[in-house]
Amino acid sequence: MKVLLIDDDPSSLQALERYLRDPFGHEVLTAANCSEGLAVFETQDISIVLSDIRMQGMSGLEMLSRIKASDRGCDTDVVLMTGFGDLNSCIAALRAEASDYLLKPISIKELDDVLKRIARRRQIRSAATRTAAEGTEESRSSGAKIEDGGSVFRDILPGQLVGFYSAPMRNIQQVCSKLHNQRDVPVLIEGETGTGKEVIARLIHGGDQEHRPFVPVNCSAIAPSLFESELFGYAEGAFTGAKRSGAIGRIEQAQGGTLFLDEIGEMPLDMQPKLLRVIQERELRRVGSDRIVQLDLRIICATNRSLLTLSKEGAFRSDLYYRLNTGYIHVPPLRDRLRDIFPLARLFLSQANARYGKQFSAITREAVHLLEEYPWPGNVRELKSQIDCMVLKHDGRHLTAGHLGLTVERENDLGQHDRIVLELPEEGHPLEDMQATIARTVLKRIDGNITKAARSLDVARATLNRMAGLRKSGD
Template structure:
């Protein structure tokens, strides 16, 4: 159709409506808009349609839609009169679109059909970005619910922990991998989170327990997966741990429990700094920092071929070894005070006094579970308290039994003569028990002559043990 005939034809179709105004309006619409008349002639083709299909307005307007598309959805709707909503369609080879199309009626008279199309790949990308943002939001909500960082800022004034804090502050702004070692419950995750917060990274801090992820789920959990990647997969796909931590920090706790097969995959990610989702094809570049933690000796595991040496050196650029709580005696009162306030507020309790005897026992206990155990004990003491005063009977029974069995504390009388007598009886009984009543060996343990031991056994009327 010649240009002058096109213009007359279109004006007639629109009953003298200002066609240029209509075109200006449709050009402002983000979707690709196409309108055909009852014969299949294209009478509206906006700029988004030009861009989506790479067909110029001047070329297609006034022409039959079938000259350009063998299977245009808008043409099918023209023929059938049945509307179609949100259907994936491929009018051009390898060019999927999400199409909506419906019949066009003007004053109850059928005049053709109209369609609005969107690039399917673009929609998929936008949807993926939305899902990623939603996953991050859900992750943050869960972190708040878990109340991560219940310790607040790292607590401690002992020289052993102050040195570690200084080192953490020094290396925080760098991009170097950090390995945090120490016994279970020493606060490795708190340190890792502190390093992340001081690093200035804009992304998330994502903690993950390596020992809790089965080998068969490693790739899908860490790399994420696309829709339909495997049976049982979420139809929307899922963002992985590495992608979630992009621009931020991933904290690999219990790294020593990661199977060798998983270690190889982790090493590749750290070397390549990119991942591909399970079932996907596009690689995703990563900019993340890795902080690891373990309570095991990875060096010994390397020697016994239970941990990859190359991965060990990749992770252990800077090592921070956290001291156990028993080596931070002066910090115990700080933790006790902090946890009492924390759990009192959380449980609407009013703790007004803690007996010195209780503080003495808690200070002398060895805390094999470290800070985590202390936190658990203080929570127990607070929630079971009735009168706001913490006394000896508030302490969990297992701690009192442990202290008694190991004789870490004993209340001796103020009378020195009586106190010395009780101490001697106690130590003699202990020596006899250890040596199975061999008095010669017992005397050596006590560092006294054997005759003196016999005399004291008679004096204190100590029976055979």
């Protein structure tokens, strides 16, 4: 692989270059700062970028965002290195779609482990891409049998058939792997209904801790009057109707494992400071008891609402929100990650075939287009339900658009009467400036939604980013 190494410390740069080149045989290119590194990236076919975060001029995080916005961003793994090893810097790097991070001084063993993980993930991505490409060709020709693809999915999430294909979902996968080793860090997962928030929570919990308890609690399903006793448990005689022996609550049931609080935005306000104390002090008292119970558990919360908005409205405590926000994950809706739709549809089709004894072997091109155009308000859950329903109701070998029964409202996101007016001076107008004007105008009219803007202009998101970007000085 071709590796680009960026560091403003000459001794560190030389040592890492020697290590990467000699034992591994990588082709190593070097740069002393991020601007120089970007210039190398734009002219070379780079597989992995290893860069310091904090340097004079452009930071590693800014360079990372530019790489990921480029056409080759999805195929390039970026590892950021820092001597400032706080968790916030690491999470910021991972949120910006870094593949991994390393703390200085660099441990050769850790570097070796990171490179092995990246190599394995690149193999998985390559396998997933081949599976999707083969499936698309099969669908177009209405041909060969759908493969299960189980090794690809299970390698990503052991024990569960879940695929991560798009860049945002692969980024989430990396954040989860880091949070898995930080049991004391509370996690907040936000996303629309049906995006798979509990799957993400189980991914954080799983791995070498799969055998430990995972206790899900739906906060919207508990009556406010029962909330405290349900979560904290109660002592003997704590209230009328209490069991003689008392009872442990859901929090204690998760000892040694993970407490998953779904729909945390529905938690009563008077309960929120008590949960905050549990997170901060790692202890609780059962209702009606003075005995302190020490806690050893991970707390993951999920919501389909914006807790920041709720906190500004006074419906959610801001101190609890900021504490939960330490480990934050946003799961994008399925309509914003089109690359996931077809592979997931193939997976669900294969599962439904096995469940109902059917033999659907291909998805037609028209059906694929319909799946990708439909907005999926119910997200992954709706996609799975739709495929299940189709397989249950119909027989045959080809899944067609008619089988799906989906209706797509084809509305222009800009509105029927919106127009963009360009003034063209007689002395000429650079095409790049015209493209930038169009892109920025469209983004402004639809509130900066890149996905909708790209769809309106019929271009890729990366192309839209380039169109809307500022021209470099001197161009």
